[in-house]
Amino acid sequence: MNLIVSKDRIFTKDLNTSEKREWNPFHSKVAAGIKKGIIPELKEDFNVLYLGAAEGYTISFISDLITNGQVIGIDVSAYSMQKLVLLSEDRKNLIPILGDCNKPDEYLEIINEKVDYIIQDIAQKNQIEILKKNSDLFLKNNGYVLLSLKLSAISQKHNSIIDKELREFEKSFKIIKKRRLEPFEKKHILILGQKK
Amino acid sequence: MINKNKILELTKANIKKKLETTDQKIINMSLIIQKLPSNINELYEELRIITDQEYPSLDKYLTIKEYCEFYSSGTIKESKDIKKILDSDIGIKLSKSLKKITTDLSKNILDLIKTKENLEEEIDHLTKKNYINLYTLATPKIAYKMLEIAGSFERLARFPASTVQLLGSEKSFFKALKQNKKTPKYGVIYNHPLLVNLSNKNKAKMARSLAAKISLGVKVDLEGKDISKFLEDKIKLKISELK
Numbered sequence: 001m002n003l004i005v006s007k008d009r010i011f012t013k014d015l016n017t018s019e020k021r022e023w024n025p026f027h028s029k030v031a032a033g034i035k036k037g038i039i040p041e042l043k044e045d046f047n048v049l050y051l052g053a054a055e056g057y058t059i060s061f062i063s064d065l066i067t068n069g070q071v072i073g074i075d076v077s078a079y080s081m082q083k084l085v086l087l088s089e090d091r092k093n094l095i096p097i098l099g100d101c102n103k104p105d106e107y108l109e110i111i112n113e114k115v116d117y118i119i120q121d122i123a124q125k126n127q128i129e130i131l132k133k134n135s136d137l138f139l140k141n142n143g144y145v146l147l148s149l150k151l152s153a154i155s156q157k158h159n160s161i162i163d164k165e166l167r168e169f170e171k172s173f174k175i176i177k178k179r180r181l182e183p184f185e186k187k188h189i190l191i192l193g194q195k196k
Numbered sequence: 197m198i199n200k201n202k203i204l205e206l207t208k209a210n211i212k213k214k215l216e217t218t219d220q221k222i223i224n225m226s227l228i229i230q231k232l233p234s235n236i237n238e239l240y241e242e243l244r245i246i247t248d249q250e251y252p253s254l255d256k257y258l259t260i261k262e263y264c265e266f267y268s269s270g271t272i273k274e275s276k277d278i279k280k281i282l283d284s285d286i287g288i289k290l291s292k293s294l295k296k297i298t299t300d301l302s303k304n305i306l307d308l309i310k311t312k313e314n315l316e317e318e319i320d321h322l323t324k325k326n327y328i329n330l331y332t333l334a335t336p337k338i339a340y341k342m343l344e345i346a347g348s349f350e351r352l353a354r355f356p357a358s359t360v361q362l363l364g365s366e367k368s369f370f371k372a373l374k375q376n377k378k379t380p381k382y383g384v385i386y387n388h389p390l391l392v393n394l395s396n397k398n399k400a401k402m403a404r405s406l407a408a409k410i411s412l413g414v415k416v417d418l419e420g421k422d423i424s425k426f427l428e429d430k431i432k433l434k435i436s437e438l439k
Contacts, residue, residue, distance in 0.1 A: 070198060078214040085208060095200055098210040110203055 002064050003034075010034055012064040015091055021064070025184045028058040029121060029148040032184035038177050038192050040119075040146055044068050047115040049138055051101045051130070052122040055080045056087045056094075062119070063094045072111060076100050101130050104137050114138055119146045123153040128168045135172070135195060145173055145193045152187045162189070172196060218326050219349035225319045226340035232312045236260065236305060243267070243301050246294060250287045257281065261309055264302040329413030332424040333406075333431075334388070341384045353414045360414075361385060361407035385410075390435065398438050405434055 002013040010023040010031055025032040030040060042048070045068040053059045053073030063071050072095045073088075075081055081098050088094040099107040101122060115138050120131050131147055139145070149165060151158035169175070173193035181188045214220065240260055247254075247267060255263060257278055290298070323331045323339060327349065330339045345363050346352035352360075362369055364383030372379045381400040385391070385407060391399050409427045416423055 070200075072198070078211050078220075081207065081211055085204070085211070088204065092200075095198060095203055096207050097203060098207050098214070110206070111198065113198060 002067065005034065012061050015064050015067065015093070021061070023061050028061070029181060029185055029188060029190060030058055030119065030146065031061070032181045033146075033148075033179060033190040033192075035184065036179040036181060036190070038146075038179055038190055040192065041144060042066060042117065046117050047113065048072070048117045048119060049111075049115045049134065050074065051118065051120040051134060053080075053084055053096070054121075055083045058119075058121070059084075059094065060087060060091065063091050066093065069093065069116075070095060072097060072115070074099050074101055074107065101134065102126075104134050108137065111138060114140045115143065116140055117144045117146070121148045123150045125154055127153070128165060132172055139195055141195060143195050145191075145195065147191045147193065148181075149189045149191060150187065151189065158187055166191075169193065217348070218322055219343055222319055222322055222340065223344050225315055225322075226344060229312060229315055229319070232308060232315075236308050236312070239301065239305050239308070240264075243298065243305065246290070246298055246301075248287075250290050251282060251285045252287055253281065253285055254278075261306070264305045264309075267298050267302040268306060327414070327417045328422050329417045329424045329427070330410065333410050333413050333427060334385075338384055338388060345384070349414075350418075353418050355411060357404075357408040357411040360411045361403055390431065394435075394438070402431075402435065402438070406431060 004011040004013070004020070010025065011020045012023060013019070014021050023031045023034075025035045033040070042062070042065045044066055046066050047069045048062060048066060048071040050059050050062065050071055050073045053075045054077075056073065059071060059073045070093045073084055074097050075084065076099070078098065081096060084094075084096040088096050097107050097110060101120075102124075118131070118135055118139055120127070120134075122130060124130060127147070127149060131145065135143075135145060147169070151161065151165075154165065155161050166175070166178075169191065172195070174196055176192045176194060178189060178191045181190055237260075240263075243264070244255065254266075258266065319340070320336060323336065327339070330342075334342060342352060342360070342363050343349060346355065355363075362380065362383045363385070365380045366383075368380050382391075382403045385403055388406065390406065391402055394402060409431055413424060413427055
């Protein structure tokens with residue numbers, strides 16, 4: 001693995017130059033999860049689907065970790081997709097797609113293979129529903145899922161809805177680990193799961 | 197493994213298609229126009245820190261644009277009253293180096309004001325050309341806000357009239373639904389010039405019929421026809437019946 005975790009900082013080896021690059025947990029929820037003890041079980045030959053790639057801070061580190069696989073980044077916004085396209089010209093294994101994660105039929109024809117891993121970072125009311133739609137179509141059996149659940153996007157009374165949302169999640173996935181990301185990100189839960 | 201080159205070309209084409217639509221241009225321009233006045237006011241206050249030493253009472257008689265024009269050129273064109281005020285004002289004379297700074301700063305503010313005016317002209321022209329019904333029925337400022345909240349023109353055209361009436365009041369609307377209280381009656385439509393002078397009871401009634409006409413007009417805009425006069429007459433007739 002290209003992941004290096006020292007006492008108080010996280011690094012990855014760069015894909016092209018193989019230099020150390022720092023991964024800031026205050027900017028990325030996956031890095032915050034590593035700080036909190038959730039090691040994403042990414043192997044070098046995995047194919048990854050990233051929903052909500054935005055401008056590509058986190059996805060650049062994911063593409064460092066999977067040297068033999070491919071990572072597909074999807075986002076709705078055309079402006080952030082411009083930056084992602086520029087980033088993908090440097091990185092061989094990064095594929096940008098403009099599409100709405102709520103309507104996976106839009107990019108069903110483009111992705112013709114199933115993936116091993118789905119990472120989702122979308123602030124919407126139906127976050128878990130979006131994950132289910134995409135995992136039914138694109139995820140292999142026993143594939144992994146890493147979901148960052150933004151509670152304040154679902155309801156203002158975020159403490160009372162946690163159990164309900166987790167029950168929804170457990171209908172189609174098995175929870176391996178879950179943590180709150182409190183010092184790094186407010187009102188977020190990161191969940192690592194496996195498809196049943 | 198997926199072939200990357202094909203997909204890359206496809207996404208590039210899709211991005212271009214999405215950015216070239218006129219409604220996205222209008223939304224971006226209106227976002228810039230909303231932010232510019234605060235920038236202008238901040239710079240103006242910093243200018244006043246220096247210039248208030250010279251003429252402390254000058255800003256009462258001039259607008260921001262006239263004030264900056266005075267300091268960038270150093271002369272006043274019209275009205276002798278201001279010259280009298282300048283002569284009788286208490287203050288010190290500024291040094292040459294400070295005067296140069298004030299001219300530069302006021303020129304910058306004038307540039308910002310000019311860009312704002314140019315943007316307003318351009319956005320006006322674009323909306324009038326493409327969405328004439330929305331422009332005349334909802335008045336420009338409200339039209340831009342509706343577009344901004346809806347995200348795109350097609351999405352706005354698919355909204356029913358009741359959604360158009362409540363655009364902008366989503367927070368209080370969903371809060372009321374959860375607590376089983378009364379839902380709000382209007383969103384951004386509240387500031388419409390036709391509704392301002394009405395009483396509270398009539399305001400809600402008119403907001404409903406105005407929103408119905410706006411959503412009708414938007415749907416016709418998709419075909420490019422102009423029925424704004426017909427709809428406007430109907431609204432005015434309804435208002436005259438209320439009184």
